[in-house]
Amino acid sequence: xxxxxxxxxxxxxxxxxxxxxxxxxxxxxxxxxxxxxxxxxxxxxxxxxxxxxxxxxxxxxxxxxxxxxxxxxxxxxxxxxxxxxxxxxxxxxxxxxxxxxxxxxxxxxxxxxxxxxxxxxxxxxxxxxxxxxxxxxxxxxxxxxxxxxxxxxxxxxxxxxxxxxxxxxxxxxxxxxxxxxxxxxxxxxxxxxxxxxxxxxxxxxxxxxxxxxxxxxxxxxxxxxxxxxxxxxxxxxxxxxxxxxxxxxxxxxxxxxxxxxxxxxxxxxxxxxxxxxxxxxxxxxxxxxxxxxxxxxxxxxxxxxxxxxxxxxxxxxxxxxxxxxxxxxxxxxxxxxxxxxxxxxxxxx
Amino acid sequence: xxxxxxxxxxxxxxxxxxxxxxxxxxxxxxxxxxxxxxxxxxxxxxxxxxxxxxxxxxxxxxxxxxxxxxxxxxxxxxxxxxxxxxxxxxxxxxxxxxxxxxxxxxxxxxxxxxxxxxxxxxxxxxxxxxxxxxxxxxxxxxxxxxxxxxxxxxxxxxxxxxxxxxxxxxxxxxxxxxxxxxxxxxxxxxxxxxxxxxxxxxxxxxxxxxxxxxxxxxxxxxxxxxxxxxxxxxxxxxxxxxxxxxxxxxxxxxxxxxxxxxxxxxxxxxxxxxxxxxxxxxxxxxxxxxxxxxxxxxxx
Numbered sequence: 001x002x003x004x005x006x007x008x009x010x011x012x013x014x015x016x017x018x019x020x021x022x023x024x025x026x027x028x029x030x031x032x033x034x035x036x037x038x039x040x041x042x043x044x045x046x047x048x049x050x051x052x053x054x055x056x057x058x059x060x061x062x063x064x065x066x067x068x069x070x071x072x073x074x075x076x077x078x079x080x081x082x083x084x085x086x087x088x089x090x091x092x093x094x095x096x097x098x099x100x101x102x103x104x105x106x107x108x109x110x111x112x113x114x115x116x117x118x119x120x121x122x123x124x125x126x127x128x129x130x131x132x133x134x135x136x137x138x139x140x141x142x143x144x145x146x147x148x149x150x151x152x153x154x155x156x157x158x159x160x161x162x163x164x165x166x167x168x169x170x171x172x173x174x175x176x177x178x179x180x181x182x183x184x185x186x187x188x189x190x191x192x193x194x195x196x197x198x199x200x201x202x203x204x205x206x207x208x209x210x211x212x213x214x215x216x217x218x219x220x221x222x223x224x225x226x227x228x229x230x231x232x233x234x235x236x237x238x239x240x241x242x243x244x245x246x247x248x249x250x251x252x253x254x255x256x257x258x259x260x261x262x263x264x265x266x267x268x269x270x271x272x273x274x275x276x277x278x279x280x281x282x283x284x285x286x287x288x289x290x291x292x293x294x295x296x297x298x299x300x301x302x303x304x305x306x307x308x309x310x311x312x313x314x315x316x317x318x319x320x321x322x323x324x325x326x327x328x329x330x331x332x333x334x335x336x337x338x339x340x341x342x343x344x345x346x347x348x349x
Numbered sequence: 350x351x352x353x354x355x356x357x358x359x360x361x362x363x364x365x366x367x368x369x370x371x372x373x374x375x376x377x378x379x380x381x382x383x384x385x386x387x388x389x390x391x392x393x394x395x396x397x398x399x400x401x402x403x404x405x406x407x408x409x410x411x412x413x414x415x416x417x418x419x420x421x422x423x424x425x426x427x428x429x430x431x432x433x434x435x436x437x438x439x440x441x442x443x444x445x446x447x448x449x450x451x452x453x454x455x456x457x458x459x460x461x462x463x464x465x466x467x468x469x470x471x472x473x474x475x476x477x478x479x480x481x482x483x484x485x486x487x488x489x490x491x492x493x494x495x496x497x498x499x500x501x502x503x504x505x506x507x508x509x510x511x512x513x514x515x516x517x518x519x520x521x522x523x524x525x526x527x528x529x530x531x532x533x534x535x536x537x538x539x540x541x542x543x544x545x546x547x548x549x550x551x552x553x554x555x556x557x558x559x560x561x562x563x564x565x566x567x568x569x570x571x572x573x574x575x576x577x578x579x580x581x582x583x584x585x586x587x588x589x590x591x592x593x594x595x596x597x598x599x600x601x602x603x604x605x606x607x608x609x610x611x612x613x614x615x616x617x618x619x620x621x622x623x624x625x626x627x628x629x630x631x632x633x634x635x636x637x638x639x640x641x642x643x644x645x646x647x648x649x
Contacts, residue, residue, distance in 0.1 A: 027648050065464050069646045086646070091364040091466040101457025105382045117374045118465045119364040162461070166364040 016076070017043045017170045017201040018064060023073035025059055025225075033059035034070070034225045041203065043169065046196045048216035049205040050317070056225035057205035058098060061174045064203065065095045078170055091119070094163035094171040098178065100155045102147045102162070108134065109143040112161050119166035133161040137191060153184030160191055170201040177211060189215060209317030223325045233317060240315035240323045242273065242287035245296070248309035249281035257282055260305050267299045276322050281307075285319050365466030375467070375475025376482075379449065383483055389445050393483070397438035397491050404430055404567065405498055412568065419569055420598055423509045427502065431495035431510075432521075432593035433566035436586060438487045439525050440561075443533035444553045446480045447540030450640075451549065459643075469644050473637070480533055481526055488525045492518070512599030513614070520596045524621070528589035531628035532557075534636040541639040560586045565594075570604045581605050585628045592621035 020039040026032045033056045041047045049057045062068040064077055066086040074081065080088040102111050112130045121129055134140045137157035147155050156176065163171060173192065177185040192215060196202045206212050212219045213233045220230040229236060249256055257277040264275050264284060273286025284296070289312055300307050315323075366374070383389055409426040416429045453459040462472060496510045511518050535556070540549045563577045564570070564586040570578055581587045582605040591603045595617035601608075603617040611619055 025648060067460065067463060067646055068648055071648065087365070087466050090464055093464075095461070095464045097457055097460055097464075099457050101461045103378070103382070103456060103458050105385045106378070110381070114374070114378055115465075117366075118371075118462065118467055120366045120370075120466075121364075168364075 015042050017041050017045070017078060018203065019076040021074050023063065023070045023075055025063060025068060026071050032225055034063070037073070037227055039220070039227070041201065043201050044199060046202045046215055046217045047204070048212040048219035049222050050207070050209065050212045050219050050321070051222035052207055055222045057222060058174055060222070061172050061203070061205055065093060065172050066090055092168060092170065094166070094168040096159050096163045096171070096173045096176055098174040100152070100159050102155055102158050104146060104148045107144050107146050108139050108158050111147070111158060112165060115162035115165040121165055129165060133164060137161045138187070151184070153180050153187070156180060156184070156188060157191070160188070164195065168200070170203065171195065173202065173204045175205055175207065177208065209321065213317050221321060221324050229324050236320045237315050237317065240285050240319050242285065243289040243312050244315050244319050245284040245286070245289040245293050246278065246311040246313070247281045247283070247300070247307055250306040250308045252281045256305065259303070260300060263300055263303045263305060264296055267296060269295055274323055283319070283322070285315060285323055368468050368471050371468045371471030372475040372478065375472055376478050379476050379479035380482065383479065393438060393441040393445065393487060394490060396441060397434045397487065398494050400437060401430065401434045401491065401494055401498065415569070415572070420600065420602070423505070424598055425499060425503060425505070427495055427498045428510055428597060429594070430567070431491065432590050432597055433561070434495065435488050435491050435521070435525055435593055436528060436566065436589045437561060438491050439484050439529040440532050440557050442480055442484045442487060443529055443536045444557070446476070446533045447536035447549050447553070448546060449476065450537065451540050451544065451546050454544070463644060472644070473640055480529070484525060484529050485522055488522055492521070511597050513596050517596040517599070521593050524589065524592045524596065527622060527625050527629065528585070531585060531625065531632045534629070534632035537636040538632060538639055541643060560584055564590060565604065566590045578605070585625055588621035588624045592618050
């Protein structure tokens with residue numbers, strides 16, 4: 001571990017925004033939220049943590065921003081240790097938590113101003129900085145209103161502005177677009193891209209594969225507190241191999257989907273691939289998807305499984321997730337709520 | 350998409366302020382929130398005024414006689430009651446102190462500030478100072494209203510309202526601050542333990558009103574039933590009210606214990622400050638420990 005952290009320091013001093021070595025975090029109740037996470041995120045990168053609810057994304061981000069202390073391992077952020085140099089880490093990062101955090105008793109401008117004061121933005125620069133940021137996030141026209149009446153998207157944008165007042169070289173965004181409508185999401189994506197293009201390193205967590213695909217230079221797929229794969233979205237997609245055959249079933253209840261899976265499996269057509277149940281029916285990722293697709297349709301018909309549609313396409317990150325973790329990315333696990341509760345209790349304690 | 354301008358991100362000066370600046374920023378935010386929050390302004394300012402008006406108008410006639418008999422001809426019920434209302438309003442501020450943390454945790458501001466370079470101690474000190482300022486303002490308002498009622502009723506002079514002069518008036522503010530610390534701390538402790546606004550309100554009001562009534566606040570303690578006198582003896586509200594009252598009436602009013610070691614009003618003020626100081630230390634200590642734990646990043 002000593003060796004690892006020394007390496008970490010040397011690297012981060014030169015080019016790394018975040019270096020994590022064997023990071024573990026176990027809550028007081030025994031819940032293991034992170035086990036052995038290693039990361040090297042170079043400065044300037046747009047990096048993502050992709051995983052379902054409860055995978056440990058929020059725990060990881062809270063550890064990187066000094067809200068939680070790792071139970072083992074080391075994390076160096078902007079060259080500072082998150083445990084021993086927490087204040088230096090805090091000064092050098094911006095953080096946008098999952099839950100929107102704005103003070104509803106202060107106006108939009110006052111919220112940004114409070115952040116400026118908190119981060120010690122010099123007085124002579126404040127007025128201009130506040131105007132610039134409110135303009136960047138399209139809130140200039142409501143600057144003197146209190147956020148009480150703002151939409152979810154507007155509050156999020158205000159939150160983004162407050163996280164950027166000190167022009168941090170590294171910004172953490174914890175599921176920044178969860179719960180937003182598509183238009184608001186697209187707008188936020190633009191801001192994130194813009195700050196990244198201006199040189200800011202961005203660390204993002206998301207459960208939206210589309211979001212990771214759209215924004216990230218590289219991403220880690222995270223599940224059960226461990227990183228299961230790290231690469232560029234394109235490379236990860238290439239790992240799936242072949243194409244994906246989506247089959248839509250009529251009235252796709254669990255029994256019918258299981259039946260279809262069984263048929264596909266017993267047909268022996270896709271021995272190289274993965275056959276999974278989806279919301280509408282089943283999906284098969286295989287090098288032979290194009291070649292044997294029609295054969296499968298015939299087999300399904302012979303077995304009396306009613307097919308209403310099919311589609312052969314290139315793999316998406318959804319399929320990546322499926323191929324790597326063996327579980328659909330949008331699966332809501334029971335542990336999720338438990339974990340979030342624990343995080344809040346622990347942070348709030 | 351991002352490799353071209355990475356040079357821009359190299360070492361920048363560290364953001365953040367000195368401790369006292371952090372205290373000032375925190376203080377400003379809480380004062381601004383307090384002024385903006387009409388519910389708080391109403392409850393902590395209007396309630397004491399209504400109490401002062403209703404009590405003096407309803408009970409003034411009945412209580413006036415016995416009060417004069419006990420404390421002298423120039424002491425009216427409103428002069429007797431004002432110290433109680435001063436303490437009541439201080440308790441009102443205390444209640445909202447704990448709620449303030451809950452509001453910040455609910456809105457995410459608490460965590461946001463924890464992630465900023467704000468000094469932890471400054472977070473707490475700044476908020477406490479905002480509470481103290483609010484208490485000072487409200488005490489001033491209650492004193493002004495109290496005197497106005499006295500003047501309308503009997504045309505009494507300011508020197509009959511606060512018989513110990515300017516020094517005594519400053520003393521009233523000092524006592525109220527010393528008194529408010531333990532109750533504010535109690536409200537903080539309850540808020541941090543229950544983490545719920547409704548539970549906090551229940552636990553705080555459940556204590557506030559019984560303590561107010563089972564004390565020397567509204568009637569002389571010797572007119573209370575025996576069991577209530579016992580409660581009043583171990584009730585910090587009695588000591589807070591009596592210390593303020595001693596300063597206003599210019600006499601030793603502490604009836605629950607008999608102290609004769611000092612001269613005149615000091616026989617009330619010294620024991621009161623000792624009792625309140627102990628309460629402050631115990632509950633204040635608990636609040637500091639709990640706040641420290643909330644702000645800590647340790648999980649195990």
